[in-house]
Amino acid sequence: MAEVFRIEAPYREPCVLERLTFGDGEGPVVACVAGLHGTELTGVHALNIVARTLGMLRVKGTVHLLPIVNSFGVDQGTKRWPFDDRDINRAFPGDPEGSPVQRIAHALLDATRADVCVDIHSGSRVQRELPQVRVPLSGPELAYARAMQLPVVWRRAGDRLEATGLVGAWREAGRAALHAIGGRAGDLDVDHGRILANGMLRLLSHVGSLAEGLVDPGDVLADTTRQGVGYHYSMCGGFWVPEVRVGETVGPGHLLGAVVEVVGGRRLEEVRATREGIVITMRRYPVVHARELLVRVAERL
């Protein structure tokens, strides 16, 4: 374990960014980051599984793992850096002379100089995501994403504000960058963590850092674009009662859940699938406002 960054803190010990490095140094360089948001813990678990696995194997090239970036946020259960409420993932490319989050961002970008980079997040605190990897519509990242064999490969145009995020900064720096997601913020989804870890190990086999066949093939359920995903939103505010889970297969007309009155439970809205597919996103927090995302259904591969 190597310390790649340290910043002094008032009232407590410094905040330290630790990096685990594996490999013989001869070959591809891969970096994987989790815990950029302090409440997104499934990725932390996934990288710890990867670390323990790599510790028992012969690794070619170099693999950098940074399981927790926002350690103060993890300690305090906050998504953002808890002082001044700043989002580290909006501070890239960072600045070594700038604010604390800019310094962390700069150090992280520097500590992840690699051919292939992966940033693992969770769904928001209100929704659970089937393990998935989000990549541009085309380009070198797509082959890496598919090599992970996660349940979902989602080819998407760039997100707004991407230039200030880690994935965008990696791409600006000419590195292949993948954005992986699984589980829900504020929760540890052990199954999703294992799936994400296995995806990382397959990626490492794909680039030649690990032998082939160490991990069983993944169960890829969807490989799609925006057009292949059905979005279901609440039409009114109320109490959301889901009827399906992420990973379930549904067909047209399948009841996905209902919005009911918070007091009394009268059914206000039934939400039904409009296509055959796999549930990749499910609202878990039951109180909803109008026009909130409830369910995403992706066409099956």
Place this chain on the structure above:
Amino acid sequence: MSARPDVLHSIGMPSGDSVDIVRKTFEGSEGPRVAIVAGIRGDTPEGVRVAHTIAGVLGTHHESLLGRVDVYPCVNPLAAHRGIRHWPFFDQDLNRRFPGRPDGHAPDVVAWKLVQDLEGAEMIIELRGAHPAFSETPQAHVRSTAESAAELARHANVNLVWMRDPGLAAPSTFAAQFESTLTLEGGTGNRLTPGVGQALAEGALNVLNVLGVLPDDALPFHWAAVTRPTTVTDAHVHRVRAGRAGLFLPGKAPWDPVEADEVLGEVIDPATGDRLEEVRSPCAARIAAMRDQPVVFPGTLVARIVEGADG
């Protein structure tokens, strides 16, 4: 014609009630249309107060207005209700959701409806407050390329007009949606600061006067009393940061003059009280913003100073 309170958007709450976002329109005879927008973030009560002060004057003089003024006193009422920066529940910074979308969640819909509603306005004044960790001198921000907005800002009764280059996040901010946006802010974050609200309200009213919307005799002060500001660009603005972690104790106040190498404040060890650092000004300047939330890390911004401001 009298002021019309209109509901820009009604947010239906899950528990069954609703929260309205209100616009007050003051319209006289023909003339330019100006919009005054406050409360995009919920921790800026100064802007909300200023909007209501302006609306009070416009309501008294609406018959003599030469044009139309739309006042949106609080765009993010749910956040203001709790005194927090972000839209609660969604934890979204509304000032990163523009231009919004008609089919999104509530923050996106509000952003979209506001932008649509402002189409055709010749001038937009955004009223903000300081960041909650800072106290600021009354100041105006305009886009670095917006010369006409900068000229108007010089009549806004502020100490400072800052012509800013857009940052990476700028496209999703409210101010970036309109070339002519003039942003006024000052005071202490999440607080009302004696004198500052009145200064900003008088500045906005004076801008309305310069635009020809509000006649001279409706101004509740003499135009000659308006502060003559210093105009600066990004090159004149320096960010001074703490070098150590601890408690920052400010030694200066907003708009104080400082000499090069003069002490702006000190950082002390919160456990022992020992002085860890004297934070010094890199140049002769005036204080545009001073941190008064004391907890700092190495790199935390403690002051924003303006070089070449003659006051």
